[in-house]
Amino acid sequence: MMKEIRLTGKTIVITGASSGAGRAAAVEFSQYQPNLVLASRNAEVLEEVAAECRGFGAQVLVVPTDVTDAKAVIQLANTANDWHNRLDIWINNAGVLAAGDFDATPIEVHEQIIKTNLLGYMNGAHAVLPFFKSQNHGVLINNISVGGFTPLPYGAGYSASKFGLTGFTESLRGELTSWPEIYVCDLFPAFLDTPGIQHAGNYTGKQLKPAPPVYDPKRLAEAMVNVANNPQSVTYVGSTSLVLKLSHALFPRLTASITDMIMRKYFKVAAPISSTSGNLFNTVNYAMSPYGGFGRPGKPRAHRKYIAAGLAAGVLAGFCLTLFKK
Template identity: 30%
Template sequence: MQNIKGKVVAITGASSGMGTAIAIELAKNGAKVVLGARRTGQLQQIFEEIKSTGGEATYAKIDVKNKVDLVRFVNTAVDRYGALDVIVNNAGVSQLSRIDELDINDWEEMIDINLKGVLYGMAAAIPIFKQQQSGHIVNIISTSGIKIVPMQGVYAGTKNAIRTIAEAFRQESDGNIRITGISPGFVKTDFANNIKNEEMKTVIQRGMEQIAIDPIAIANAVIYAISQPNDVEIGDIVIRPSKQN
């Protein structure tokens, strides 16, 4: 696809779900992808799949809760390919509960990964982008931040925080660094497997079984956003099943 071939794209949370789909589809279109996640076994498999089809990839074990890991991650891209064109902050976690249940440990995990992890990714990439005078930040957000419902208050809060920060950054930027937010709805991934609240896990899994869309749809949204001419910025994309309320 135009403007994709040769781009160097770093993707967090690349070991499964949307992150994997984004990496594979970008590689198919000629991008050089740098995969980051905690699970190196899965990263190795995805790396080998991309290489077997003629794609270009490398990977690094990272934990987005560690800002040093994110710096090392973007430097992996620069050391290997000489540049970093795009960072996709995809890593995320969801724990669903009533606020008055006071699941503070789960709140902190979501804040550490969904909010601070994205900020760490931005902080690692921005100096490189400034030096290059070009770059693109893509944050994977959620429709949970658009439609506020019970049990998702803190999760939605972390996602809306990123939405707010991104809009401020867009206004502060001189246009050399673009920023895009992509908000998926129900997507066929293993995302719900880590939800501790069994009742909510069942609800989410049932919704996924009935209406969820393929993660390739999210990958295509990323491709659309980053394939635009340099003077065009795609701000926000909401992508969800047509049957989702």
């Protein structure tokens, strides 16, 4: 039986709330009438999201914030706490992506990805933990993605940031053992139908699309709500997430090689496109909805054929690998 959701009146901070999973989460949480603090670099779009959330009865505060700026994130935490003299839940969600050969992608691009995806989450945790400790409770939710355990060829900076996040949160969780009411919760969603890939830096020369199956970001938003209400250390969102976790755990090199092969095959037929830094260094004003238009939102059954094929391929690959080693 699902635990009753009690979030009314709680102060919840969501970073990266202007589009994609963050925007979906803001709308999902708003239906429980919390005090929502929405943060991202795009103040104009945040106001649009805030108006939508207020329509569901939530109180909403917009705080434009660049998570790569540690001082700005501290100010975000202070502002959130001062609003209703409480800070209950912090959701690290802001993230960026760039694709391309590692050595053909500018090093400042790799640096910016790590500043946003890894240091941005560390900035969030560093800013909010003093409040959690002073009140002896709090929930820190980290949207990590399958990139936290599955390497992404042609996305080395992204993989470095996400693998780093996994180590960081596991370390932090151990450090907080003596604080039983402070929770560090990691979410590992599979590929989502968000605009993230449209906002990505792209140095491949080819148009990017997420690999199927592509999941509805509402599923991740619902998982965030459930974890905020009933904290769990690790949550896999979408069956594909768990399949990829097991695949990499059992056959790490083979998993990376197959991923590389699939991507190289895709690049041969993908439409050409000019190089772009996307939203890495500046916010953008296009494709700001929760959805990217790549999947079939609300139809998880459509993914089963992909999941079954993936399982079969993984089993066959493992079996063949075992034979070749004999």
